[in-house]
Amino acid sequence: FAAQGVSRTTNKVGLCMATSGPGATNLVTAIADAKMDSVPLIAITGQVAQKVIGTDAFQETPIVEICRAITKHYYMITARDWREAEDVQRALRDIPRIVKEAFFIAKTGRPGPVLIDFPKNIQSAALEGDIDWDPPMNLPSYHPERKKAAPEQIKQVIAAIKHSRRPM
Helix, strand or coil, X not given: CHHHHHHHHHCCCEEEEECCCHHHHCCHHHHHHHHHCCCCEEXXXXXXXXXXXXXXXXXXXXXXXXXXXXXXXXXXXCCCCCCCHHXXXXXXXXXXXXXXXXXXXXXXXXXXXXXXXXXXXXHCCCCCCCCCCCCCCCCCCCCCCCCCCCHHHHHHHHHXXXXXXXXX
């Protein structure tokens, strides 16, 4: 909720972080509220290592599944094969693009929350070599609608304000 407050008062994307399991589930109400109120928000959560996802490991909560209906979009940063160092490096190099896309999605069209879930093996991996900190976004199917109010709708709003007893 604090990240929502930042977003509402600064007109920027709010940001919050939580650990895996109960830490992540504590964000659910605020994420749902951000979705309903069209508040741009990025929620970053931890997750258990990829090798134990789906095994009911300690502190494992399927936060992406829990938040699927209450986020505008979601990401789980994973390596195709967590045992292969090259795949882990590829996942690490995807992080700047994912974060850039998340902020873009959160604030364009109808604003809303975006979840980024980081498994522990990705969090603790060391990047080898250089990384592109300003990668191109890859959102071929994302085309936010930008509707304009019809003149008649604007007239109706003006009339309603004129006839109200205490307009705000």
